[in-house]
Amino acid sequence: MRTEMITVETGTRPAVRDLTAQAQAFVAGEGDGLLHIFVPHATAGVAIIETGSGTEADLLRAVDELLPADDRWRHRHGSTGHGRDHVLPAVVAPYASVPVLQGQIMLGTWQSICLVDPNRDNPTRQVRFSFLPSS
Amino acid sequence: MRTEMITVETGTRPAVRDLTAQAQAFVAGEGDGLLHIFVPHATAGVAIIETGSGTEADLLRAVDELLPADDRWRHRHGSTGHGRDHVLPAVVAPYASVPVLQGQIMLGTWQSICLVDPNRDNPTRQVRFSFLPSS
Amino acid sequence: MRTEMITVETGTRPAVRDLTAQAQAFVAGEGDGLLHIFVPHATAGVAIIETGSGTEADLLRAVDELLPADDRWRHRHGSTGHGRDHVLPAVVAPYASVPVLQGQIMLGTWQSICLVDPNRDNPTRQVRFSFLPSS
Numbered sequence: 001m002r003t004e005m006i007t008v009e010t011g012t013r014p015a016v017r018d019l020t021a022q023a024q025a026f027v028a029g030e031g032d033g034l035l036h037i038f039v040p041h042a043t044a045g046v047a048i049i050e051t052g053s054g055t056e057a058d059l060l061r062a063v064d065e066l067l068p069a070d071d072r073w074r075h076r077h078g079s080t081g082h083g084r085d086h087v088l089p090a091v092v093a094p095y096a097s098v099p100v101l102q103g104q105i106m107l108g109t110w111q112s113i114c115l116v117d118p119n120r121d122n123p124t125r126q127v128r129f130s131f132l133p134s135s
Numbered sequence: 136m137r138t139e140m141i142t143v144e145t146g147t148r149p150a151v152r153d154l155t156a157q158a159q160a161f162v163a164g165e166g167d168g169l170l171h172i173f174v175p176h177a178t179a180g181v182a183i184i185e186t187g188s189g190t191e192a193d194l195l196r197a198v199d200e201l202l203p204a205d206d207r208w209r210h211r212h213g214s215t216g217h218g219r220d221h222v223l224p225a226v227v228a229p230y231a232s233v234p235v236l237q238g239q240i241m242l243g244t245w246q247s248i249c250l251v252d253p254n255r256d257n258p259t260r261q262v263r264f265s266f267l268p269s270s
Numbered sequence: 271m272r273t274e275m276i277t278v279e280t281g282t283r284p285a286v287r288d289l290t291a292q293a294q295a296f297v298a299g300e301g302d303g304l305l306h307i308f309v310p311h312a313t314a315g316v317a318i319i320e321t322g323s324g325t326e327a328d329l330l331r332a333v334d335e336l337l338p339a340d341d342r343w344r345h346r347h348g349s350t351g352h353g354r355d356h357v358l359p360a361v362v363a364p365y366a367s368v369p370v371l372q373g374q375i376m377l378g379t380w381q382s383i384c385l386v387d388p389n390r391d392n393p394t395r396q397v398r399f400s401f402l403p404s405s
């Protein structure tokens with residue numbers, strides 16, 4: 001299985017980062033199979049959404065409303081509200097998978113593969129791409 | 136990799152459509168492997184839930200409560216509230232995967248594979264089934 | 271495809287159970303590929319979160335707040351509020367997948383694979399592990 005870790009800068013504020021170009025580059029030249037995206041962190045997730053039209057901000061606001069970054073959380077390491085960052089991956093899972101045909105990711109026109117990182121404490125993240133070829 | 140696109144009519148109101156029969160038909164005759172379901176749209180998701188006992192309506196109501204279709208969203212294309220349709224796939228992901236053994240999807244008794252489409256503006260959807268055989 | 275069902279006791283109260291040790295034991299001795307975790311139940315999900323620092327309780331509380339276990343649900347089988355247990359898998363999906371390299375699950379340091387079971391009525395659950403080797 002071909003696999004690769006990339007490094008993504010997410011800064012010290014909640015962030016959504018578009019990984020589509022890097023994902024497409026990773027599978028270029030492959031045949032058919034499944035692209036698997038995995039974030040080896042307990043406070044980030046992967047979402048497949050449209051980018052560039054406001055949805056990144058809408059998603060982060062929805063996360064703030066549904067999982068407020070206040071002192072309600074039992075998990076209390078890190079900054080205030082960091083406990084909610086640990087609940088996020090139960091809702092925005094830390095993996096995604098997308099079909100690949102002849103080295104092309106079969107995303108829809110308006111879809112992008114994004115890293116969702118509400119965490120203020122970890123400005124640098126790793127993301128693992130894996131390609132599972134069809135036998 | 137065997138892969139196929141199907142067309143699903145979801146109409147002009149939020150809808151949940153059961154795809155289980157079509158998914159089972161797609162893998163019939165295969166051996167062991169993974170069935171992958173992918174929706175190439177930025178405003179729909181896939182959920183594995185029970186159907187026929189009210190959960191479809193419960194899910195759509197929960198989506199309306201958690202992500203209200205009002206004018207709060209920065210993404211403003213389409214009908215009022217369409218911005219929330221774009222946040223949905225971060226929560227109800229546009230993919231799912233289910234084990235297949237000897238051409239049978241290994242769903243539990245009460246599970247169905249469903250397309251979740253809150254979007255009023257796109258009455259017709261595509262769904263991609265892919266079968267990744269075990270080597 | 272090597273696949274195996276394990277039995278997990280979740281009791282009669284909402285519970286999060288860490289399956290990481292069993293998942294790692296399942297893939298030990300394998301090469302590279304994808305570990306697939308699947309819960310064949312309509313009222314439970316799989317989450318990849320940190321355990322042992324309060325997040326299990328935080329997650330169950332968030333589920334109670336976002337999907338209250340009251341009489342609002344149309345699905346009315348089982349205990350009061352059981353309808354919300356049926357909505358849970360749309361948000362906390364009943365599957366997850368994680369890359370495996372040389373028989374090691376590639377989880378991050380703080381990640382655990384967990385069964386999330388809000389359902390009071392089913393104290394015993396099944397979970398299916400499958401290993402899809404890379405061809």
